[in-house]
Amino acid sequence: MGGDHAAATLLGPGDDAAVVAAPDGKTVVSIDTQVQDQDFRLEWPNGYRTTGFDVGWKAAAQNLSDINAMGGTATSLVVSLTLPPETPVAWVEDLADGLTAGITELGAAKCSVAGGDLGRGREISVTVAVLGTLGGSHAVLRSGAQPGDVLAIAGTAGHAAAGLAVLESAVNVDALQPEQRIFLDLQCRPRPPLAAGPAARAAGATAMLDISDGLLRDGLRLAAASAVGIDLDPAPLRALAEVLRPASELLGTEPMAWVLGGGEDHGLLATFPLNVQLPPGFTAIGSIQALGSNESPSVTIAGRSADTGGWDHFAH
């Protein structure tokens, strides 16, 4: 192994297993599946057809994000494809292209596809397991947030949810303006901020996870694992929502629901001690609170309950 950008795959496809470098004696690992009609539709109500490239890219992005969320960098992917017999070969080749493009364009320079498995089924299913390295450092867990810490976000919030709403709308894909289309593109090909995870670890992040199910739900997971409360600031949430206006105005909806409930952007949610300068790409959006003796971990907005609809008060 040479510098930071040397390929980590020591033995690639062709044998019963691959061999991947783990120079510091630890391997980070995660696994994630996308299933047709559950995680994506081949054709959407607005006429968009999911490409193999989209599915490959998204599989890469989701998995790379899991390593990012630990503060690590990805070293390899192994891929298992289940395909109905009628799946066009070109669609599968496009999926392979999307996987490698996702790896490259998202900046996972050490990473490559080390191996795979192919089988038949009634529906398309793509499972990727990702390996990564912490580069001699520690993993950032969900459980380390401390009262007084700053809560910060990296990457986008709600873009993929806005894109999902556009895909499920009656607004034909060909009629979209570029500033509307971007949300659809991010739903189909998310762009997790891969530099941000290791940067957060290096800066002393106390806890971290990726936002795959929405700010409120993933925030509550971090709060529960750390046995703390999270209080969100309305102002940065409003700024995050403002960015979604081109989609919300198109559909006549309120963007704050996407900011708080939308996953799949695969942004990072991390906590930092108050005296730490946030690394590039992170924006403070709240703070960590101690729990009283009878309190459960929770997520509030300016001290008010953030359960369904509870954020309406702060939306405007």
Added chain:
Amino acid sequence: MGGDHAAATLLGPGDDAAVVAAPDGKTVVSIDTQVQDQDFRLEWPNGYRTTGFDVGWKAAAQNLSDINAMGGTATSLVVSLTLPPETPVAWVEDLADGLTAGITELGAAKCSVAGGDLGRGREISVTVAVLGTLGGSHAVLRSGAQPGDVLAIAGTAGHAAAGLAVLESAVNVDALQPEQRIFLDLQCRPRPPLAAGPAARAAGATAMLDISDGLLRDGLRLAAASAVGIDLDPAPLRALAEVLRPASELLGTEPMAWVLGGGEDHGLLATFPLNVQLPPGFTAIGSIQALGSNESPSVTIAGRSADTGGWDHFAH
């Protein structure tokens, strides 16, 4: 990390990824999927119902075998389950029990389930990615066989194929004698010889792979990767077939087809220099031949073509 049997999982489920020890700086990795109605049926023609335990065990066994085939030992599994909404909870719990029982009873003492993912689909699909270690040594590839090497097998051959034939027969599962039932059991819960892979590596095996698609097909893969010919001995093949008599007599078939064409026992096929004493569990079944300038890699039996039916001559 203590001795050889210390658990390798440093950080288990609960975060975005797990962390697994790789003390020698390398991780072996493979991935494998089982899909309902492709790799198993929930109910078979002979009345047997596949249990969650069976599917969990088989998922563990298949994946552990891939690490074994490289000469490694497994350190962790990550599991992605896709389940139809109607799947009984008890069936899924049984699957988890089968996974851990497979790991333990097959002897993968360092290994545990480090993480997972759960989603919905129209059919049950179980993907496992397995990590392993070479313990500071090298991986045994498919490509290292040399002319003059001995070809040897470890584990059973054709048992799982015989079991599949029993499952697909009209002979009711409840009517099976124990010596017939064993084949069904090995189809549902295969027992790859996990000690044999590292032993073969230590003994100086020049090439190795696991037999997942049958002796002839996997033999041809080894031959092709090594650019050699394989010649099988009829005598040890007949001995392997003889063991299958309780199933072949039950069904009125010829057992040699199972020996040569049956996969899923996950035995090992390995090559050793002529002067090496075969490690425990291995039986010589053939030899490696140099290819003439116009010859393609092939598998023969006593010099005769081993293509479909070509082995009939040697069956009795």
